[in-house]
Every structure is written in C-alpha cells, then in structure tokens.
Amino acid sequence: MYYFLNDNLQYSKSGIEQAEINRLRLFKQHQRSAAIVTRIFSMELHAVMHQAALDDQDVINLFDFFCGSQTVPTKPLMLADFQVPADAIKTRKDRQVQVVQQGKLLMVIYLRGQSDEISNVQYFDVTGKTLKMTWWDTRGMKCLEQFFDWTGKIAQEAYFGPDGQIHLEKLHLLTHAGKERLTWRVLNYRGSSWTFSGLNGLTRFFYDELNANVDDNVFICDRTVECAWGLFNMTTPAHKVLHLHNNHVGDAGDVRYATLNNNYANALNNWDQWDAVISATPQQSEDVAARFGKSIPCFTIPVGYVTAATLATPHVLFNQRQSHLIVQVARLAPEKQQNHSIEAFQQVIRQFPDAKLELWGYANGDTEKALRQQVKAAHLEDSVLFKGYTTDVNAVYNRAQIGLLPSRAEGFSLMLLEAQAHGLPMVANDVKYGPSDIIQDGVSGILTTDGNIQQLADAMLELLSHQDKLAEFSAQAYENATRYSEDAVYQQWQDLLTYFEHEPVTAK
Numbered sequence: 379m380y381y382f383l384n385d386n387l388q389y390s391k392s393g394i395e396q397a398e399i400n401r402l403r404l405f406k407q408h409q410r411s412a413a414i415v416t417r418i419f420s421m422e423l424h425a426v427m428h429q430a431a432l433d434d435q436d437v438i439n440l441f442d443f444f445c446g447s448q449t450v451p452t453k454p455l456m457l458a459d460f461q462v463p464a465d466a467i468k469t470r471k472d473r474q475v476q477v478v479q480q481g482k483l484l485m486v487i488y489l490r491g492q493s494d495e496i497s498n499v500q501y502f503d504v505t506g507k508t509l510k511m512t513w514w515d516t517r518g519m520k521c522l523e524q525f526f527d528w529t530g531k532i533a534q535e536a537y538f539g540p541d542g543q544i545h546l547e548k549l550h551l552l553t554h555a556g557k558e559r560l561t562w563r564v565l566n567y568r569g570s571s572w573t574f575s576g577l578n579g580l581t582r583f584f585y586d587e588l589n590a591n592v593d594d595n596v597f598i599c600d601r602t603v604e605c606a607w608g609l610f611n612m613t614t615p616a617h618k619v620l621h622l623h624n625n626h627v628g629d630a631g632d633v634r635y636a637t638l639n640n641n642y643a644n645a646l647n648n649w650d651q652w653d654a655v656i657s658a659t660p661q662q663s664e665d666v667a668a669r670f671g672k673s674i675p676c677f678t679i680p681v682g683y684v685t686a687a688t689l690a691t692p693h694v695l696f697n698q699r700q701s702h703l704i705v706q707v708a709r710l711a712p713e714k715q716q717n718h719s720i721e722a723f724q725q726v727i728r729q730f731p732d733a734k735l736e737l738w739g740y741a742n743g744d745t746e747k748a749l750r751q752q753v754k755a756a757h758l759e760d761s762v763l764f765k766g767y768t769t770d771v772n773a774v775y776n777r778a779q780i781g782l783l784p785s786r787a788e789g790f791s792l793m794l795l796e797a798q799a800h801g802l803p804m805v806a807n808d809v810k811y812g813p814s815d816i817i818q819d820g821v822s823g824i825l826t827t828d829g830n831i832q833q834l835a836d837a838m839l840e841l842l843s844h845q846d847k848l849a850e851f852s853a854q855a856y857e858n859a860t861r862y863s864e865d866a867v868y869q870q871w872q873d874l875l876t877y878f879e880h881e882p883v884t885a886k
Contacts, residue, residue, distance in 0.1 A: 581608035658790030
C-alpha cells in the first residue's frame with residue numbers, strides 16, 4: 379500500500395494537494411493500492427473529496443479512522459428537522475436562528491452556506507455564557523462537541539463516530555505556569571484507550587495503526603513540517619520516502635551550502651531516516667545527491683502529468699482566444715511575484731490598451747491587499763483583475779493568449795504543465811527547479827531572468843506584437859505537453875515501485 383501523507387485537504391488546493399490527487403488517479407489506473415492520508419479534523423472533508431471526484435476509500439483521515447466514520451451515508455441535518463422546546467421562540471437573521479425560552483437565550487443555530495442545513499448549535503446557560511457547541515459534518519453526522527469553562531474557553535472537545543460514541547477526546551489543560559497543554563485520548567478503539575501529549579504523538583500512533591500487520595507499506599511524505607515527526611517516530615517498520623515539491627534550499631545559487639528551505643530543513647537534517655527521496659527534475663536530483671550523498675536513492679519523477687483525455691481534446695483555435703489576454707494562475711504569494719507581473723504589464727497596456735491581466739488563485743496573508751494597492755496606484759483597476767480560486771482552471775488556459783509565472787523559486791510547476799497542455803505559451807522565470815524542463819525556450823514559451831522586469835515586459839510585448847509567432851508557440855505548447863503523458867510519467871514511477879518491491883523493510 380502506498381500512503382501519501384498530508385496535513386489536510388481543502389476546497390482551495392495548493393499544487394501539492396493537486397499533485398497528490400493526480401498521483402492517486404495514476405496509481406488507481408494501474409491497479410496500485412494507494413490513498414491520501416490526512417490528520418486534521420475537517421467537517422467539510424468529504425464535501426471537498428466529492429468536489430475533487432475522490433471516493434471514500436481514496437482518503438484516510440485520522441479522525442475518520444479512529445471514529446469509524448470513513449464511510450457514512452450523506453443525510454444533512456436540516457433546520458426543519460431540528461427539535462427545540464415547544465414553548466421556545468425562534469428568530470432568524472441571515473444564517474443564524476436564535477432560540478429563546480421564557481425570555482432567556484437557549485441556543486443559536488448556525489446554518490451552512492446558503493441552505494437550511496445546520497452546521498452547528500451553540501448552547502447557553504441561564505447567565506448567557508456558552509455551555510457547549512455541537513457540530514455536524516457535511517454528511518449530517520454529529521461529529522464534535524466542544525465544552526466551555528466558566529471563562530469562556532474550550533475545556534474539552536469530544537469527537538463522535540456514526541455509532542454516537544466518543545472515539546477521540548481533546549483536553550485543554552493548564553500547567554502550573556498557566557499555559558495551555560493539549561492532551562489527546564483515543565477511546566473505544568480495539569477494546570482500549572490511549573493518551574498522547576500532543577497531535578504529533580497521536581499522528582505517530584495513527585501511522586503505526588495504518589501500518590499494522592503489513593510489512594511492505596510505503597509512506598510518501600508530501601508535507602514534512604506537519605507529518606515528518608510522526609513518520610520518524612513510528613514503532614513499526616515501513617518504507618519512508620521524502621517528496622521534494624519545491625526548491626530544498628533558500629539560495630538557488632548555492633545548492634551545496636545554502637540554508638535549507640524551512641519546509642524541508644528538518645526532513646533533510648534527518649537524512650538517515652529516509653529510504654528514498656523524490657525530486658521532480660534531473661537537476662534537483664543531482665543537487666540533492668551532491669549535498670547529501672548517495673546513501674539513499676533519489677528518483678526523478680514529475681509531480682504531474684497530462685491525461686490521455688486532455689491530449690485527445692481538440693485544440694483551441696488560436697483566433698478563438700481572447701485577444702491580448704494574459705493570465706497568471708498561482709497563489710497570491712510573495713514568492714510568485716505577481717507584483718513583477720503588474721509592473722511589467724504597465725508597459726504592455728501602453729502599447730495594447732485593450733490588454734487584460736487576470737490573476738487567478740487564493741491569497742496568502744496580506745499579499746492580495748498589497749497587490750490591489752499596487753494596481754490602484756498604477757490606475758490599472760480596469761485592466762488587472764483579481765479572479766480568485768477556480769476549480770475550472772482549464773477554461774482559463776483555453777481563453778488566454780499568454781501565461782505568466784515570474785516566480786523567484788519553483789518546484790515542478792503544475793501550472794506550467796497544465797498551461798502547455800492547453801496550448802498556452804508561458805513566460806516564466808528560469809529558476810530552480812522546473813521551468814526549463816517544461817518550457818522549450820523560444821519554441822513553446824520564453825524563459826526570463828528572475829528580477830528582470832524589463833525582460834518580462836519585453837517578452838510579453840514581443841509575443842503580442844507578433845500574433846503569427848504567438849500562434850506557433852501555442853501549437854508547439856500542445857506538442858510539448860505530450861512528453862508528460864500518463865504513460866511517460868508512470869514509467870518514471872515504475873522505477874521507484876520496482877525498487878520497493880525488492881527492498882526489505884528495516885526499522886529506523
């Protein structure tokens with residue numbers, strides 16, 4: 379069994395989550411047993427899975443696992459079905475319903491989304507203080523109750539299974555110094571109970587239980603900050619694989635001695651804990667081996683692939699694309715450098731007044747606020763558009779004439795691959811790692827130098843000024859994407875799969 383370790387799955391998926399989903403589909407197509415493993419409690423997890431066309435068995439969540447709730451029929455709890463005292467008065471305002479009995483606030487019912495589906499209910503004592511909150515997940519199962527102390531802080535959280543019993547408990551205790559200490563308890567599991575001093579300890583137990591009685595499981599760690607501790611401290615033997623999705627060092631110009639990327643520092647400083655490492659490009663594999671040696675094998679495997687259905691889809695005629703439309707599909711984050719795109723676009727709009735720059739993606743922190751201020755200061759509000767996150771990114775690629783990715787660091791960018799597969803020529807910074815492997819410079823796109831905004835502007839102006847050349851780039855992008863077909867990428871996975879079929883499991 380292959381387990382892909384992550385912290386959580388959300389509606390707005392990062393490149394890592396999308397890479398895991400793509401990998402899972404590839405494994406299923408080739409009858410390889412695999413599942414995404416998450417450890418964070420989420421009442422919307424199964425709705426997220428449904429949106430991503432994932433089955434119940436495709437994702438194993440820590441809370442589902444111990445509560446026995448991985449497969450539960452969906453029957454949302456609706457407002458009309460929720461019982462309140464006969465003499466209570468209900469008053470509705472927007473997505474809340476206040477329930478008052480004999481002049482005292484008894485409870486507040488909170489509704490999910492734009493429906494009458496109940497998300498949670500807050501209960502009050504006679505003094506108006508919160509007693510507890512009860513929560514239902516998107517399947518309509520009561521999944522959590524939170525109990526509050528006299529100060530209004532959460533004192534206990536109880537997680538329920540479909541049998542109505544508590545299977546996980548989280549206690550909020552205070553130390554002698556007055557600091558909160560979280561204690562986790564697993565209850566009614568295998569006829570016993572277990573106690574852990576933190577989520578990491580519970581995660582370790584979870585991984586060991588997944589691994590129980592099987593000696594050839596492979597755990598591929600996609601989120602090392604959150605998942606590596608539990609993996610390192612397993613008490614049962616398993617194959618452990620580090621997956622590098624991004625540059626592993628902070629300074630791409632000094633791969634031998636530069637400070638490690640914070641996301642991978644702990645994982646790489648514990649090099650001997652791993653049985654293998656995966657990187658997305660040959661150059662990164664070489665750089666990893668040069669720094670850490672060859673005591674464990676390093677496999678080069680692209681994080682994404684182009685589906686057979688996509689390759690078989692008729693190409694969008696270039697004259698049907700929106701004239702002078704430029705898009706950047708990426709998280710709004712400092713490392714993606716949308717600020718450089720906006721600055722370079724100021725030159726484009728002078729020569730092509732009808733040009734548009736669409737920024738697609740969810741925001742990290744205050745990045746969007748800063749970018750909007752930049753757009754306002756440049757008087758580009760009608761030309762630079764913030765489009766948010768989309769689940770139909772292919773439609774974006776099919777409309778545009780040029781795509782941008784002026785990142786200061788990259789892994790194997792799914793955006794570059796997906797854009798090329800939809801005939802969208804890309805202008806991207808030639809940074810480690812990935813752009814130069816995916817883009818054929820001067821043929822299917824243009825590689826630019828990080829920080830050189832003039833070069834970025836010149837590339838856009840050159841392509842928009844020569845529409846015949848841009849159309850040829852589009853045709854070459856379609857052709858270039860065939861290098862990353864399902865069969866080609868699975869063949870690269872095959873080397874790792876074969877390796878672990880013959881490699882005995884040893885305890886670390």
